[in-house]
Amino acid sequence: MFDPREQGKERERAVPKALVDDLGALHDVGLTVPPEVDRAVLAVARQRIAADRVRPSQLRPLLRWAPVGAMAAVAVFFALFLVPAGLHRAHEKKAHKSPRTTPYVEREDIDRNGEVDILDALALAHGIESGAALREDWDLNGDGQVDKRDVDQVALAAVSLERSRYQ
Amino acid sequence: MRRLTAIVLVALLAACVWPQAPAQDNGRVRFRAVDVIIDTGDAPLAAYQFELAAETGTIAIVGVEGGEHPAFAEPPYYDPAALQKNHIIIAAFSTQTDLPAGKVRVARVHVQVTGDTEPEYVVVLRVAASPDGTHIPATATASESRGETQ
Numbered sequence: 364m365f366d367p368r369e370q371g372k373e374r375e376r377a378v379p380k381a382l383v384d385d386l387g388a389l390h391d392v393g394l395t396v397p398p399e400v401d402r403a404v405l406a407v408a409r410q411r412i413a414a415d416r417v418r419p420s421q422l423r424p425l426l427r428w429a430p431v432g433a434m435a436a437v438a439v440f441f442a443l444f445l446v447p448a449g450l451h452r453a454h455e456k457k458a459h460k461s462p463r464t465t466p467y468v469e470r471e472d473i474d475r476n477g478e479v480d481i482l483d484a485l486a487l488a489h490g491i492e493s494g495a496a497l498r499e500d501w502d503l504n505g506d507g508q509v510d511k512r513d514v515d516q517v518a519l520a521a522v523s524l525e526r527s528r529y530q
Numbered sequence: 531m532r533r534l535t536a537i538v539l540v541a542l543l544a545a546c547v548w549p550q551a552p553a554q555d556n557g558r559v560r561f562r563a564v565d566v567i568i569d570t571g572d573a574p575l576a577a578y579q580f581e582l583a584a585e586t587g588t589i590a591i592v593g594v595e596g597g598e599h600p601a602f603a604e605p606p607y608y609d610p611a612a613l614q615k616n617h618i619i620i621a622a623f624s625t626q627t628d629l630p631a632g633k634v635r636v637a638r639v640h641v642q643v644t645g646d647t648e649p650e651y652v653v654v655l656r657v658a659a660s661p662d663g664t665h666i667p668a669t670a671t672a673s674e675s676r677g678e679t680q
Contacts (some may be wrong), residue, residue: 403559474663480656481607481621482663488625489663491660510595520620521579528654529583 413486470503471520479526538631557588557645563637563675566620566653573666575601578636578656580670583617584623586629587649590614593640596622606637621657629661 416515468475473483473490490497497509503516568578591613596603606622620637643649651672658668 422680481577481623482619482657482659485577485623485625485659487661488623492625508600512647515607518621518623519609522607522609522621524609524611524617524619525617527617527619 434491469520471517472498473501473517480521481518484514484521487517488514531548532605559642559644561592562641562643564641564651565635565675566637566639566670566672567633567635568655568658568668568670569633570631570658570666570668573660573668574631575634575636575658575666575668576625576661577621577623577657577659577663578602578655578668578670579619579621581617581654581656582639582672583652584641584649585652587618587647588644589641590648591616591618591639592619592642594620595638597634597636597638599634599636601626601629602634603634605615606664619656622661625661627661636654639672660680 364499468477469479471479471483473486476482486502488499490510491509491511491514501509501512501513535639553617555658564582566582568575568580582648593613594605596605596606596652601624604622606620608618612618618639622636641649651674653672655668655670658666658670660666
């Protein structure tokens with residue numbers, strides 16, 4: 364198997380020793396580092412590395428506030444999602460139970476007395492016969508005109524069995 | 531032998547079914563006309579609405595016709611869904627100037643009566659109004675017409 368390191372050593376052995384010595388002398392600055400300095404440099408380096416690390420004692424205040432943070436997150440979740448949804452449901456329920464603030468008026472309730480009966484048909488018939496201004500919403504069958512057919516529709520609504528007391 | 535067994539079975543079957551037929555016939559069917567009369571006193575009647583029902587007996591409403599006065603001679607308004615039922619809401623109005631007052635037959639309701647129980651009719655007057663649409667004091671009664679139709 365080809366090994367580049369072995370090949371490098373082979374080449375080194377092939378270089379003349381005089382050339383090696385000359386080259387070494389050329390780059391040799393004649394400086395030696397005492398072991399104490401070496402150790403001091405290492406000690407300072409270790410201190411700096413240790414200073415950069417987060418110590419457990421530094422994490423303690425963060426851990427102390429972690430439950431509070433979690434509770435705050437839960438509170439925010441409730442405030443943003445659950446409370447509005449609950450309020451919406453409660454509002455819907457209330458709206459369902461409480462009487463309407465604006466009374467519902469059936470289209471056939473021409474005289475707007477809250478009840479559809481033959482008097483609504485009579486009122487509409489009188490309106491048509493007298494030529495008075497007719498309201499657009501009296502066009503109950505939607506054929507574009509207010510006429511006897513609309514009167515019939517009102518009257519039929521009045522006699523619908525849905526209004527029977529025998530239901 | 532097979533034929534004899536078949537005859538006996540048919541005879542038994544007929545004997546079982548036979549008594550049930552008269553039971554159905556117990557509810558004899560006849561047709562009646564019920565007149566509804568509104569009494570307005572002196573006030574002219576321009577519109578009415580009432581509900582008619584049979585509180586006893588078994589009836590089925592089969593038709594509705596108008597009243598005796600020309601103002602209400604046309605068949606009144608009613609829900610077709612009330613046909614074949616025992617209650618109905620009937621209403622009519624008139625914009626004519628000639629209007630009835632006092633006792634007036636406003637409608638005739640044709641019913642099919644089934645069974646021996648004579649029906650008792652109840653009429654609830656919802657509306658009796660003058661030409662301008664104001665309520666007037668009035669009473670309503672319902673009674674079977676004398677001429678029974680068969």
